[in-house]
Amino acid sequence: DARVTQTPRHKVTEMGQEVTMRCQPILGHNTVFWYRQTMMQGLELLAYFRNRAPLDDSGMPKDRFSAEMPDATLATLKIQPSEPRDSAVYFCASGFSGGRGRNIQYFGAGTRLSVL
């Protein structure tokens, strides 16, 4: 049963600390997405990759957030330094782009981040 795996599931940290969230996309998928979900803003797209290349990270605060795909099996989202307003659930999703009927995204269970 292929699934997107995110680690850690929960993270509590103090303001100013670095946070790294990891995602293992489904094998064979060529797109990876990072989302942030909060009660106030709902679901926001932060960044996405196609064939490991960043296509759009305009939703991400550039001064503190960075997203990378060091290889096809790992995507990372880093926050440095973290702030209390970064507290949210962060989701990774993967999929296969191109062609009608595709573009389905498969979501991980999320990383719940609390910055104190």
Added chain:
Amino acid sequence: GDSVTQMEGPVTLSEEACLTINCTYTATGYPSLFWYVQYPGEGLQLLLKATKADDKGSNKGFEATYRKETTSFHLEKGSVQVSDSAVYFCALSEPSNTGKLIFGQGTTLQVKP
């Protein structure tokens, strides 16, 4: 730009009631349309999809029909269960086929026994 608008929630229903969650969209070209569901503490899961006008997507008793003339993709279920309590998201795919989805704001459904 392309966008998705869903009816405001929360929606509260009694078990076995009929459900309709409205979704309308604005898009250039001919996007694919999706409904995702998010159960408490979990990520989003694909519920159903439709790829062209007049297609009907269905799954787990839920249905939605791609209506090009009204730019709508309303989610319906004839008899809801307590286990259907979740947040439902309508989404469309960008016509450029990047794989990117544009999501609505989500509608919370609570079903009471």
